[in-house]
Amino acid sequence: xxxxxxxxxxxxxxxxxxxxxxxxxxxxxxxxxxxxxxxxxxxxxxxxxxxxxxxxxxxxxxxxxxxxxxxxxxxxxxxxxxxxxxxxxxxxxxxxxxxxxxxxxxxxxxxxxxxxxxxxxxxxxxxxxxxxxxxxxxxxxxxxxxxxxxxxxxxxxxxxxxxxxxxxxxxxxxxxxxxxxxxxxxxxxxxxxxxxxxxxxxxxxxxxxxxxxxxxxxxxxxxxxxxxxxxxxxxxxxxxxxxxxxxxxxxxxxxxxxxxxxxxxxxxxxxxxxxxxxxxxxxxxxxxxxxxxxxxxxxxxxxxxxxxxxxxxxxxxxxxxxxxxxxxxxxxxxxxxxxxxxxxxxxxxxxxxxxxxxxxxxxxxxxxxxxxxxxxxxxxxxxxxxxxxxxxxxxxxxxxxxxxxxxxxxxxxxxxxxxxxxxxxxxxxxxxxxxxxxxxxxxxxxxxxxxxxxxxxxxxxxxxxxxxxxxxxxxxxxxxxxxxxxxxxxxxxxxxxxxxxxxxxxxxxxxxxxxxxxxxxxxxxxxxxxxxxxxxxxxxxxxxxxxxxxxxxxxxxxxxxxxxxxxxxxxxxxxxxxxxxxxxxxxxxxxxxxxxxxxxxxxxxxxxxxxxxxxxxxxxxxxxxxxxxxx
Ligand code: SF4
Ligand code: MSK
Numbered sequence: 001x002x003x004x005x006x007x008x009x010x011x012x013x014x015x016x017x018x019x020x021x022x023x024x025x026x027x028x029x030x031x032x033x034x035x036x037x038x039x040x041x042x043x044x045x046x047x048x049x050x051x052x053x054x055x056x057x058x059x060x061x062x063x064x065x066x067x068x069x070x071x072x073x074x075x076x077x078x079x080x081x082x083x084x085x086x087x088x089x090x091x092x093x094x095x096x097x098x099x100x101x102x103x104x105x106x107x108x109x110x111x112x113x114x115x116x117x118x119x120x121x122x123x124x125x126x127x128x129x130x131x132x133x134x135x136x137x138x139x140x141x142x143x144x145x146x147x148x149x150x151x152x153x154x155x156x157x158x159x160x161x162x163x164x165x166x167x168x169x170x171x172x173x174x175x176x177x178x179x180x181x182x183x184x185x186x187x188x189x190x191x192x193x194x195x196x197x198x199x200x201x202x203x204x205x206x207x208x209x210x211x212x213x214x215x216x217x218x219x220x221x222x223x224x225x226x227x228x229x230x231x232x233x234x235x236x237x238x239x240x241x242x243x244x245x246x247x248x249x250x251x252x253x254x255x256x257x258x259x260x261x262x263x264x265x266x267x268x269x270x271x272x273x274x275x276x277x278x279x280x281x282x283x284x285x286x287x288x289x290x291x292x293x294x295x296x297x298x299x300x301x302x303x304x305x306x307x308x309x310x311x312x313x314x315x316x317x318x319x320x321x322x323x324x325x326x327x328x329x330x331x332x333x334x335x336x337x338x339x340x341x342x343x344x345x346x347x348x349x350x351x352x353x354x355x356x357x358x359x360x361x362x363x364x365x366x367x368x369x370x371x372x373x374x375x376x377x378x379x380x381x382x383x384x385x386x387x388x389x390x391x392x393x394x395x396x397x398x399x400x401x402x403x404x405x406x407x408x409x410x411x412x413x414x415x416x417x418x419x420x421x422x423x424x425x426x427x428x429x430x431x432x433x434x435x436x437x438x439x440x441x442x443x444x445x446x447x448x449x450x451x452x453x454x455x456x457x458x459x460x461x462x463x464x465x466x467x468x469x470x471x472x473x474x475x476x477x478x479x480x481x482x483x484x485x486x487x488x489x490x491x492x493x494x495x496x497x498x499x500x501x502x503x504x505x506x507x508x509x510x511x512x513x514x515x516x517x518x519x520x521x522x523x524x525x526x527x528x529x530x531x532x533x534x535x536x537x538x539x540x541x542x543x544x545x546x547x548x549x550x551x552x553x554x555x556x557x558x559x560x561x562x563x564x565x566x567x568x569x570x571x572x573x574x575x576x577x578x579x580x581x582x583x584x585x586x587x588x589x590x591x592x593x594x595x596x597x598x599x600x601x602x603x604x605x606x607x608x609x610x611x612x613x614x615x616x617x618x619x620x621x622x623x624x625x626x627x628x629x630x631x
Contacts, residue, residue, distance in 0.1 A: 002015040002016055004458065005027050005455070005458060005459060006324065006458060006459035006460065007458060007459065007460050007461050007464065007490070008254065008255075008321070008325070008459055008460055008486075008489055009254075009408070009410075010254040010255040010256050010321075010408035010410075010411075010489075011255065011321070011324070011325060011328050011459060013406060013408050014255060014328040014331045014332060014406065014408065015027070015328065017331055017406050018327070018328070018331045021331065021355060021404070022355075023327075023331055023352055023355050024348070024351070024352075025327050025328075025331075025348075025352075026324060026327060026346065026348070026455050027455050029348070030455040030456075038058075038060075038061050038062060038065060039055040039056070039058075039061075039065075039072070039585075040582060041582055041584070042058055042060065042061075042087075042582065042584050042585030043086065043087040043090045043091065043581075043582035043583050043584065043585045043586065043589075044056040044058055044083055044086050044087060044585035044586075045086070045090075046077055046081065046086045046089065046090070048089065048205065048206065048207050049079070049207040051077075051078040051079060051207075052077060052078060054074065054077035054078055054079075054081075054086075055072045055074075056072060056074055056075055056076070056077070056082075056083060056086065056585065057071070057072045057073055057074060057075060058083075058585055060584070079207055079208065081211060083585050083586045083588075084213035084586045084588045084589060085211045085212075085213060085216075086585065086586070087213070087582075087583050087585050087586035087589045088213035088214075088216040088217055088220075088586065088589050089205045089210075089216060090582060091217070091220065091562070091581065091582070091583055091589065092201055092204070092205050092216050092217065092219065092220045092223070093201070093202070093205050094559045094562040094563075094581075095201065095220045095223050095224050095559075095562050095563045095566050096197075096198045096201040096202055096205075096223055096563075097559040097563075098224075098227065098558065098559040098560040098561065098562050098563030098564065099194070099197070099198055099223050099224060099226055099227035099231060099563045100198050101342075101343055101558075101559065101560050102227045102231045102232045102235065102523065102524050102560055102563065103163070103194045103195075103198070103226065103227055103230060103231025103232070103234075103235075104231070104366075105231070105232075105235045105270055105271050105342070105343075105524060106194075106230070106231040106232065106233075106234035106235035106238070106524065107160070107163055107194075107231070107234075108271055108273060109234070109235050109238040109239050109242065109271070109272075109273065110156050110159045110160050110234060110238055111156075111160070111379070112124060112238075112242060112273050112379045113126075113152055113155070113156040113159075113238050113241060113242055114152075114153060114156035114157065114160070115379050115380060116149075116152065116242065116379075117149045117150070117152035117153035117156055118149075118153060119149070120380055121379045121380060121382060122379075122380060122381050122382050122383045122384060123277050123280055123382045123383030123386070124242060124276075124277075124379065124382060125242075126148050126149075126152055126241055126242060127241070127242060127243055127244040128240050128241050128242075128244050128245050129148050131237070131240050131241050131245055132148060132151055132152055132155065132241045133151065135155055135237055135238075135241065136151050136154065136155045138171060138172075138174075139155060139158040139159070139171055141154045141155060141158060152241070155241075156238075158171075159234055159238065162193065162194060162230060162234065163193060163194045163195045163231075164193050164195055164196065165192050165193035165195075165196045168190075168192055169190045169191070169192060170190075170191045170192070170193070170194070170225075170226065170229060170230045172229045172230065172233045172234075172527075173190055173191065173225070173229050175229070175233075175530075175531060175534055176229065176530075176534050176544070176571070177534055177537045177538055177542075177543055177544060179542075179543045180534075180537075180543050180544055180545075180571065180572060183543075183601065183602075184225070184570075187218065187221075187600065187601070188218070188222075189218060189219075189221050189222035189225065189570070190222070190225075191222050191223070191225045191226035191229065191230055193226070194226045194227075194230045194231050194234075196226075197219070197222050197223040197225075197226040198223060198226070200219065200223075201219060201220070201223045204216060204219060213586065213588055213589055213592070214588075214592060217589065217592060217593070220566055221566060221567075221569070221570040221601065222570075223563070223566075224563045224564075224566035224567035224570055225567050225570050225571075227563045227564070227567055228526065228527060228530055228563075228564070228567030228568070228570075228571065229527070229530065229567070229571075231524075232523075232524040232525075232526060232527045233524075233527035233530070233531075235524040235527075236521070236524050236525050236527045236528060237527075239272050239310070239524075240419070242272075242276075243272055243276050243310075243314050244314050245419050245421050245422075246313035246314050246416075246417040246418070246419040246422055246521065247417050247419070247421075247422050247425070248415060248416070248417040248418065248422055248426065248514075249312070249313070249314075249315070249316035249415070249416055249417040250316060250413065250414065250415050250416075251312055251316040251317065251318050251319065251413075251414055251415075251416065252318045252319075252411040252412065252413055252414065253318065253319040253320075253321075253411060253412050253414050253485060253488040253489050254319075254320070254321060254408070254410075254411050254412055254489045255320055255321055255325060255328060255329060255332060255407070255408050256407060256408045256409055256410050256411035256412075257300075257302050257318035257319065257320055257411045258300065258302065258320060258329065258332055258334050258335065258407045259298075259300040259334075259407070260334060260405060260407055261296060261297040261298075262291070262296050262297055262298045262299060262300040263291050263294070263296045263298070263299045263300065263336050263393055263394050263396075263397045264300050264302070264334050264335045264336055264393075265278065265282065265299065265300070265301050265302075265335075265336060265337045265339060265389075265390065265393045266302055266303070266304050266320055266329050266335050266337070266338045266339070267301065267302075267303055267304070267307050267308075267311070267339045267340075268303070268304035268305055268307055268308075268326055268338060268339070268340045268341075268344075268345055269305065269306070269307045269340045269341035269342050269343055269344070269345055269364075269367075270305070270306045270307055270310075270341060270342055270343040270344070270522065270523070270524075271307070271310075271341050271342060272307070272310040272311070272314075273341075273377075273379055273382070274307075274339070274341045274363055274364075274377050274382075274386070275303065275307045275310060275311050275341075276310075276311075276314075277377075277382040277383050277385070277386035278301060278339065278386045278389065278390065279301060279311055279315055279317060280383060280386065281383065281386035281387045281389070281390045282299040282301045282390055284387060284390070287299065287387060287390050287391060287394065290391065290394050291394045291397070294394055294395065294397045294398060295397060295398065296394070296397050299390065299393075299394065300318075301317060302317060302318045302319065302320045303317055303318070303319050303320065304319075304320050304321055304322075304325065304326050304329060304338075305322060305323055305326065305344050305481075305482060305485075306343070306344070306481055306482075306522035306523050306524075307341070307522075308320065308321075308322075308485065309416075309480070309481065309484065309485070309519075309521050309522040309525070310521070310522050312416050312417075312519075313416055313417050313419070313519070313521050313522075313525075314417075316416075316417075318411065319414075319485055319488065321485065321489075322452075322453055322459075322460070322481075322482035322485035322486055322489075323344055323452050323453040323482045323557070324453040324455065324459045326338075326345070326346055326349060327346060327348060327349065327352045330349065330352045330353050330355075330356055330358045330360075331352065331356070331406075332405065332406055332407050332408075333356050333357075333400065333401065333404040333405040333406065334400065334405045334406075334407050335356070335358045336357070336358065336359065336393040336394070336396040336397055336400065337358065337359040337360075337361055337389065337392060337393035337396065338353060338358055338359070338360050338361070339361045339363060339389055339393075340360075340361070340362055340363065340364075340367070340369075340372075341363050341364045341367065341377070342364050342366055342367045343367075343558075343560070344452070344558065345367065345369070347369055347370075347371075349369070349372075350369050350370065350371025350372055351371065353371070354371065356401075356404065357396060357399035357400050357401065358396075359373060359392060359393065359396050360372045360373065361373050361374075361375055361389060361392070362374045362375075363375055363376065363377035363385075363389075364376075364377065373392075375388065375389055375392070412488065412489055412490075412491050413491075413494060414488040414491075414493040414494060414519070415493055415494060415495065415514070415515055415519070416484070416488070416493065416519035417519070418478070418514075418518040418519055418520050419520065419521070419525075419528055420520075420528045420531045420532050420535070423518065423532065426512050426513075426514055427512070431532070431535055431536055431539060432539070434476075434536070435536060435539055435540065437504070437508050438536075438548065438631070439631060440504075441474075441504065441626075441631065442474070442504035442505070442507065442508055443474055443475070443476050443504055443505055443508060444473060444474045444475050444504075444548060444619070444622055444623065444626065445475050445476075445547075445548030445549055445550070445622035445625065445626065446475065446476045446477075446478060446533070446547075446548070446549045446550075447470050447475050447476075447477050447478075447549070447550050447551070447552065447618050447622070448477075448478050448479070448480075448526070448529045448549070448550070448551040448552070448568075448573075449463060449466065449467055449470075449477055449478075449479045449483045449484075449487075449551075449552050449553075449554065450479065450480045450481050450483050450523070450526055450551065450552070450553055450561075450564060451481055451482065451483055451523075451553030451554065451555060451556035451557075451558075451561045451564070452481065452482045452483075452553075452555055452556050452557045452558055452561060453482050453486070453555050453557070454555045454556065454557040454579060456579060457554075457555045457578065457579070459486075459555075460486035460487075460489060460490065460555075461611065462554035462555050462578045462609075462611040462614075463479075463482075463483045463486035463487055463554050463555060463611075464486055464487055464490040464492065465611035465612060465615075466552060466554050466578075466611040466612075466614055466615045466618075467479070467487050467490075467492055467517055468492070468500060469611070469612055469615035469616075470615050470618065470619070471492075471497075471500060471501040471502070471505055471516040471517065472500065472501060472502055473502055473615070473619050474501065474502035474503070474504040474505045475505070475618070475619065475622060476505060476508075476516065476518070477516065477517045477518070478517075478518045478520050478529055478532075479517055479518070479519055479520065480519075480520050480521050480522060480523060480525050480526050480528075480529070481522060481523040481526075482555070483553075483554065483555075484517075484519040484520070484521075486555075487517050488519065492515065492516070492517045493515050493517050493519055494515050495509060495510075495513055495514060495515050497515050497516055497517065498510055498515065498516050500516070501516040523560055523564065526564055526568075529551075530571060533547060533549055533571075533573070536549075540629070542629065543572055543602065544571050544572040544573060544602070545572025545573070545601070545602025545603055546572075546602075546625065546628060546629060547625060547629075548622040548623075548625040548626045548629070548631070549573060549622070549625070550573060550574045550575070550576065550618045550621050550622060551565070551568045551573050551574070551575045551576070552575065552576040552577075552578065552614060552618065553565055553575070553576075553577055553578065554576075554578035554611060554614065555578055555579070556577060556578065556579060557579075562581065565577060565605065568603065569593070569597055569601060569603035569604060569605055570601050570603065571601075571603065572601060572602035572603045573603045574603055574604060574606070574618070574621045575603060575604070575605050575606070576605075576606050576607070576608060576614050576617060576618060577605060577606070577607045577608075578607075578608070578609055578611070578614060579607075579609065580607045580609075581605075581607075593605045594606060594607075
C-alpha cells in the first residue's frame with residue numbers, strides 16, 4: 001500500500017502507477033532483501049583482509065546463527081580483532097567515506113573557482129564579490145586594489161591547499177568559539193588537512209593498525225571535523241562566491257512541479273557546477289524556440305535531492321522531490337531527461353527510465369551508470385555542454401507518450417534561501433533579536449533537522465512529525481537536505497505555518513514574516529548551521545555545547561550522514577538519530593558515543609525511532625541547556 005510507504009500525497013499515486021506499469025521501485029527491492037544481515041546490523045563483520053570475512057557471535061543474534069554447524073562461534077576475527085575493533089573500524093570507515101564525498105564536492109567547487117578566475121571556465125562568473133573578499137581576508141590574502149579574478153585565484157589556491165597538509169590546522173576551524181578550538185587542540189583532534197584525515201583513517205582501519213576503539217573514534221571525530229569545518233564549509237562558501245549567497249526566495253515543491261505541456265528536465269545529485277549551467281541553458285532563446293518548434297510550451301527545469309536545494313536556494317527553481325522521489329519522477333512518464341552528477345543517485349534510475357521515454361544522462365567521470373547515456377561535463381566547456389544536454393531533452397519531447405503520463409496535481413508553495421547572511425538580514429542586521437528571543441524564552445532553542453529518506457521509514461513521516469512537535473514547543477527548526485524538502489512538501493516552509501507553532505515562536509515568525517522552519521540549503525550547507533551556532537556562542541561568550549541547540553537525522557541512510565552526525569557531536573551538539581547505526585555489537589562503542597562523548601566533547605548521540613519521543617528528547621536536552629545558562 002502506497003500509504004504505508006510515504007506521506008507525500010504526490011508520491012502515492014505514482015507508487016500505484018509504478019505497480020500498474022510493472023516498474024520495480026526502491027520499496028520493492030527493499031522487501032526482496034528479506035531479513036537483514038544480523039552481523040551487518042550489529043557492525044560485527046569485517047572484510048578488511050582475505051583471512052576473513054570474519055563475523056563474531058553475539059547474544060542478540062538469532063539462535064540459528066549461534067548454534068549449529070553454520071553458526072558463528074568466534075568472539076575474535078582471524079587476526080584477533082574483537083567486537084570493539086570491528087565496530088569502531090566499520091564506523092570509522094563510514095565517517096571517512098562521508099567526509100570524502102562532501103569534501104571532494106568542495107574541492108570540485110574550488111577547482112571551478114580557479115578556472116573561473118583564470119577565464120578558463122565557460123559560463124561561470126563571480127557573483128558575490130563581497131563574500132570573495134571576506135573569505136580572502138580570512139585566508140590572509142590582501143585584497144586592496146586587486147582585480148576580483150586575481151583575488152579569486154589566490155583564494156582558490158589557498159583553499160585547495162586545505163586538502164593537503166600545509167599549515168597544520170584547517171582555516172575555518174578558527175570560526176569555532178575559542179574555547180571549542182582549545183578543546184579540540186587539547187584532545188588532539190584539530191583537523192590538519194581534509195585529505196590527510198581521510199587517508200589516515202583508511203590507514204588506521206587497515207588490518208593490524210589501530211585496534212583501540214577509543215583511539216579510532218577520536219580520529220573519527222577529527223575526520224568528521226575535516227568535513228563540517230573543512231570540505232563542506234569550503235563547498236558552501238565557494239559556491240556562494242560563484243553562484244551567489246542565498247536570500248529568501250519562494251518556490252514550489254513536490255512531483256506536481258512537473259509540467260504536462262513543457263519539456264521537463266530533472267537535475268539530480270549534489271554539485272551546483274552542473275545544475276547552474278543547466279539553469280542558464282534552459283533560458284537560452286534558441287533552445288526555448290526549439291522547444292516550441294517541438295510542440296512544447298517551454299522548458300521546465302526542476303531539481304531532485306540536494307542539487308534541487310542548491311538551485312532552489314539561489315534561483316527559486318522548483319523542487320520535484322527528495323531521495324525517495326527520484327524514481328517516481330520518471331514514473332510520471334513526463335520527464336524528458338533525468339540529468340545526474342554525483343551522490344544519492346539510485347543506479348535503478350536506468351532501469352526505470354527504460355520503461356518510459358526518459359533519457360538518463362550521467363555527467364561526472366566519477367559517477368557512471370551502466371544504463372545511462374554519458375555526456376561528460378567539464379567546467380571549461382560548461383555552458384556549451386549544458387546546452388547540448390538541454391537540446392537532447394527537447395528533441396526527446398516527441399517521444400513522450402501522453403497516454404502514460406500522470407503528473408499529480410497541487411504543488412505546494414514554499415520559502416527557502418535562509419543562508420546565515422539571510423537570517424541575519426531578516427533579523428535586522430544581527431543575531432541579537434534571535435538571541436534575545438532565546439533569552440526571553442520566546443524561543444526555547446534551535447533544532448537542526450537534516451538528512452535523507454530511508455525505505456525503512458514511511459517517507460517524510462519522521463521529518464514532518466518531529467518538526468511539527470518541535471515548532472509547537474517554540475523550538476525554531478532549521479533544516480537542510482532531504483529533511484527540508486520533506487517539510488516543504490508538508491507546507492511547513494511557509495510563513496503561515498507559524499500558526500502551527502507555539503505562541504512565542506509564532507509571534508517572532510509573524511513579526512519577521514518568516515516560516516518557523518528555515519531552509520538553509522543542501523547537505524554541505526549544514527556548515528551554515530555551524531557558522532550560526534558558533535556566532536551565537538561567541539555572542540553569549542559560551543561554547544557551542546552550552547547552547548540550547550540540538551540536531552537530528554530522522555530518516556538518515558548515507559555515509560555522509562554518519563560524518564555529519566559525528567561532526568555535530570564533535571562540535572558539542574546533542575544529535576538524535578531516527579535509525580540506529582551499525583554499532584550495537586560493541587557496548588563500549590555504544591557507551592562512548594551515547595554517554596562518554598558528552599564528557600569529552602560536550603555532545604553525544606541518541607537513537608529514537610519514534611518521532612514524537614525523539615522531539616521530546618530534544619526538548620528535554622534544550623531545557624537542560626537553558627537551565628545551564630541560567631535561562
Ligand atoms: Fe578478519 Fe581481522 Fe581480516 Fe577483519 S582484518 S577480515 S577481523 S582477519
Ligand atoms: S541528498 S545525503 S539523501 S539528505 Fe543530500 Fe538527501 Fe541524504 Fe542524499
